[in-house]
Amino acid sequence: MSAFFISNSVTTGSDMTLSQDKQSLLMQGEILLEVRPYTAWGGAVTAWMYVPLVRSHVFEQLTDYPRWVQYFPNVTKSEIIQRGEVKRLYQAAQKAFLFLTAQVEIYLNVVEVIGQKIQFRMEKGNFNDFSADLELKDCGNGTLLSYTVQATPNIPIPSILIQQAMNFELPANMRKMRQVLCKGQ
Helix, strand or coil, X not given: CCEEECCCCCCCCCCCCCCHHHHHHHHCCCEEEEEEECCCCCEEEXXXXXXXXXXXXXXXXXXXXXXXXXXXXXXXXXXXXXXXXXXXXXXXXXXXXXCEXXXXXXXXXXXXXXXXXXEEEEEEEXXXXXXXXXXXXXXXXXXXXXXXXXXXXXXXXXXXXXXXXXXXXXXHHXXXXXXXXXXXX
């Protein structure tokens, strides 16, 4: 499957109002992406995918945060360090770029709206800023998931390179996430 790109005029951010054509593509297994500039050294992306599972089951699996190492191959550690109304997570990741390997870690505050949304906000880490939102909506017999990320690393990498990396890697990561979610049913 390939990823399809949608223009800013169709939708922005994590707005899940998609045309029938785009919903049809999603239900056929496609990943839709919207990559956009964010800062001079960062990037932003929204990815949409259809998961053929009921929303409550998808939400339950997504909030099993240690399992995120299975969803995203570059994430090497994901652990809950504090529970409560706002959870705190620690995540570490590793990514090889040409001749160097970048290792990052981040502490996140996580707010869940049961069955509907998960918000991740950086508390501290190897980024100037980082935020992500997962939203879930019923769609046919399954769930439409949108994942919006915006980040600026603390090392100066031109925005265009960040956007290209998001463009290249996020569809594969989303397909892997769907595969793991469907195996966990």
